[in-house]
Amino acid sequence: MRIERLTHSPGPVADFYEEALMSLGALCERTWHDRLDIVADGPTARLWNESGALHEVELWFPPSDDTAPREAAKEVFPGCPLTFRLAEALRTAPLALERVVFADDTGARPPAPDVAEKLWRAQFPETNRWQLAAPFAAGRHFSLLALVRCEIQAIDQHWSLRRVAISLADGARDDALAQAVRLARLETQPSGDIAWPTPAPGRWHEILRDAFAQDLSEDLAAIRARQAQYLRRELDRVDDYFEHHEQELASRAAHTGNENTKLKATERLAAAKAEHGRRRADQVARHEIRAQAHLEALLLIAESAWRTRLNVELAHRPQALSALFVPRARRWVLTDGPGKDG
Numbered sequence: 001m002r003i004e005r006l007t008h009s010p011g012p013v014a015d016f017y018e019e020a021l022m023s024l025g026a027l028c029e030r031t032w033h034d035r036l037d038i039v040a041d042g043p044t045a046r047l048w049n050e051s052g053a054l055h056e057v058e059l060w061f062p063p064s065d066d067t068a069p070r071e072a073a074k075e076v077f078p079g080c081p082l083t084f085r086l087a088e089a090l091r092t093a094p095l096a097l098e099r100v101v102f103a104d105d106t107g108a109r110p111p112a113p114d115v116a117e118k119l120w121r122a123q124f125p126e127t128n129r130w131q132l133a134a135p136f137a138a139g140r141h142f143s144l145l146a147l148v149r150c151e152i153q154a155i156d157q158h159w160s161l162r163r164v165a166i167s168l169a170d171g172a173r174d175d176a177l178a179q180a181v182r183l184a185r186l187e188t189q190p191s192g193d194i195a196w197p198t199p200a201p202g203r204w205h206e207i208l209r210d211a212f213a214q215d216l217s218e219d220l221a222a223i224r225a226r227q228a229q230y231l232r233r234e235l236d237r238v239d240d241y242f243e244h245h246e247q248e249l250a251s252r253a254a255h256t257g258n259e260n261t262k263l264k265a266t267e268r269l270a271a272a273k274a275e276h277g278r279r280r281a282d283q284v285a286r287h288e289i290r291a292q293a294h295l296e297a298l299l300l301i302a303e304s305a306w307r308t309r310l311n312v313e314l315a316h317r318p319q320a321l322s323a324l325f326v327p328r329a330r331r332w333v334l335t336d337g338p339g340k341d342g
Helices: 010-023 081-090 113-123 175-183 201-254 259-286
Strands: 027-032 035-040 055-060 097-101 127-132 137-153 157-167 290-314 317-326 331-334
Touching: 010 027, 010 035, 010 081, 113 127, 113 331, 137 175, 137 201, 137 317, 157 175, 157 201, 201 259, 201 290
Parallel strands: 097 290
Antiparallel strands: 027 035, 035 055, 127 290, 137 157, 137 290, 290 317, 317 331
């Protein structure tokens, strides 16, 4: 899901700067509602100077509709370079994998068999026969939540911040989790030992890449359509120019009896055709779309689930499956068999 940009407001931005800079070790004092006095040294001072020497500055957070010239080292405005440097300084290196456990709000009791079957059939409508092969047992479902900064390089440059949630059991996107994660209650002291999945960078990279591509598809479709329109216009312009140029060269070659002149005209025509192809290839390269994703945070989520074995008939094929029922999402997750990703 795409996280909507916040409207630039001096007060909240000043609060963010104060909290962020203090967490990095700077001394901060709010001298006015839109002023922040800062004394920084070492790594924090490198936001202003590469040497990390002691730096003192009073930052001003002007309103966004103020059109006066800006001084980037002392004023914070929309798109201010200092904000980007501060965000980079707050990132841990290497990226840390955080772990949280959701409070058990909806999964205190297993679902009734008829409810479980109804939800299964809604999710897998090709099911002919469904039967519980084992009673429900308490288990855990694990999801991976990624905060991704996206950069799309096209004729125009596009930036967005996105949250992508993935079920680790089957690699499926969980858009509901990505949207509601801020509202989730967390267990401060989880009961019992949790068998956290071992990080698998290779597989996680693949499923994050696929989920990110799906999440970005709508934005890319609009950009691709606009880019194709621009490219068509430029190619038509190049083709029109070289078509007339090549016709003129061919006409000159046809109307001369001098073999030397005719040879030169033929060489120029070949050069024009080669240049035509090069110009077309250049325009295609100029109109390429590049999407880059920068991971800002990774969160591994554990939540209550109910595991069981099922005897089902899918598309007239009897199968014995292991599955998890996730109460929060009211959905089934296959841990083997059809639908399992990786």
